[in-house]
Amino acid sequence: MHTQQSQVPFVDLGAQYHTISGEITEAVSKVLRESDFILGREVSLFEEEFASFCEAKWAIGVDSGTSALELALRAYEIGPGDEVITAANSFIASALAISHAGATPVLVDVDADTYTIDVAAIEKAITPRTKAIIPVHLYGHPADMDAIAQLAQRHGLVVIEDACQAHGARYKGKRTGSLGHAAAFSFYPGKNLGAYGDGGAVVTSDHAFAKRLEMLRNYGQKEKYQHMFRGYNRRLDTLQAAVLRIKLKYLEEWNEARRQHAKTYCRLLEQIGVVVPRAATTSESVWHLYVIRIDQRDALKEHLTTRGIGVGIHYPIPIHLQPAYRDLGYRPGDFPVTEDYARRILSLPMYAELTPEIIGRVAETLSEFGITKQTPATWSMPLQPSVYPAG
Ligand SMILES: *Cc1c(COP(=O)(O)O)cnc(C)c1O
Numbered sequence: 001m002h003t004q005q006s007q008v009p010f011v012d013l014g015a016q017y018h019t020i021s022g023e024i025t026e027a028v029s030k031v032l033r034e035s036d037f038i039l040g041r042e043v044s045l046f047e048e049e050f051a052s053f054c055e056a057k058w059a060i061g062v063d064s065g066t067s068a069l070e071l072a073l074r075a076y077e078i079g080p081g082d083e084v085i086t087a088a089n090s091f092i093a094s095a096l097a098i099s100h101a102g103a104t105p106v107l108v109d110v111d112a113d114t115y116t117i118d119v120a121a122i123e124k125a126i127t128p129r130t131k132a133i134i135p136v137h138l139y140g141h142p143a144d145m146d147a148i149a150q151l152a153q154r155h156g157l158v159v160i161e162d163a164c165q166a167h168g169a170r171y172k173g174k175r176t177g178s179l180g181h182a183a184a185f186s187f188y189p190g191k192n193l194g195a196y197g198d199g200g201a202v203v204t205s206d207h208a209f210a211k212r213l214e215m216l217r218n219y220g221q222k223e224k225y226q227h228m229f230r231g232y233n234r235r236l237d238t239l240q241a242a243v244l245r246i247k248l249k250y251l252e253e254w255n256e257a258r259r260q261h262a263k264t265y266c267r268l269l270e271q272i273g274v275v276v277p278r279a280a281t282t283s284e285s286v287w288h289l290y291v292i293r294i295d296q297r298d299a300l301k302e303h304l305t306t307r308g309i310g311v312g313i314h315y316p317i318p319i320h321l322q323p324a325y326r327d328l329g330y331r332p333g334d335f336p337v338t339e340d341y342a343r344r345i346l347s348l349p350m351y352a353e354l355t356p357e358i359i360g361r362v363a364e365t366l367s368e369f370g371i372t373k374q375t376p377a378t379w380s381m382p383l384q385p386s387v388y389p390a391g
Pocket of ligand 1: 093
């Protein structure tokens with residue numbers, strides 16, 4: 001029997017808090033002392049700093065990533081009668097935001113290598129009603145944005161990045177948040193940049209759009225009690241902005257740690273026959289999730305869980321097969337890559353505070369499972385070597 005060892009959680013928010021608790025206490029106390037709770041100074045400072053981090057002109061703080069996507073669609077006046085294309089393999093919020101804006105989500109399959117939206121499939125899904133594309137930078141890996149931008153330009157479509165899992169990732173050297181007309185970020189606690197509650201931001205370099213968004217999130221208000229249109233109450237809290245300002249200073253360092261952990265995982269796991277994730281040569285992933293593929297997924301999940309290793313599945317039921325979207329009329333078989341992967345993907349523990357020892361333990365526990373012959377991976381695009389050069 002395996003020896004009794006400490007648990008390896010899937011994420012460990014406490015470990016990160018431990019490293020910054022003094023700064024956090026101070027920042028939070030300051031907001032409390034000043035009672036500057038709504039659209040306070042920390043919000044505008046965070047917005048400036050986050051826009052600059054994304055190499056874009058404006059960031060507008062909102063109450064969640066889902067709101068960021070929905071308000072971005074609304075600011076572009078996308079709504080009833082319009083279609084918006086997004087990936088079938090994403091968190092449900094990518095589609096919910098489209099529905100909440102009143103538009104219809106049109107789902108397409110993902111690329112078998114990078115798990116991001118399949119650009120050829122987008123082109124086939126475009127109709128005269130299509131208004132926008134929401135590519136998802138899934139697991140922290142940017143979608144193929146140049147190809148998407150070309151397609152969008154040809155068809156006159158808006159591109160809104162779903163960057164909720166990809167704070168700080170790069171595509172051809174450029175930051176997520178600067179790759180489309182606008183981008184939506186989530187600061188849900190488990191994201192690479194996470195608040196201590198819900199939060200989100202819309203990032204853009206389009207001035208008129210930014211101004212409209214600022215009003216949309218704040219009752220459509222231009223000046224106090226002057227309402228230009230029927231807006232919402234969807235603001236980022238000052239307390240969360242204060243927390244995010246502290247954490248943003250460490251984000252590059254934390255993302256770099258994730259990158260190193262991904263290398264360590266790849267090196268150890270490929271030796272034992274696991275299909276490991278790989279990044280396109282165009283992209284620098286921030287490894288929000290480290291997702292392997294394995295045919296005996298459910299048995300392996302059980303094996304790891306019973307030995308104290310936290311794992312996840314992102315996502316077990318594709319959006320088009322969710323009860324919430326039955327009315328869209330999709331069927332099993334519509335998106336073969338997404339459906340195949342839903343049965344074979346497994347997310348291993350991934351957070352900056354992991355250590356090579358912990359990763360070694362995860363890999364060892366995986367090897368004890370006795371991985372048998374796997375469905376071979378088929379690589380169709382230039383990818384970075386799975387085992388990265390040392391260092
Ligand atoms: C987390 C997430 C969202 C939604 O963000 P919330 O802040 O939870 O509303 C949207 N899209 C993707 C891909 C996400 O991972």
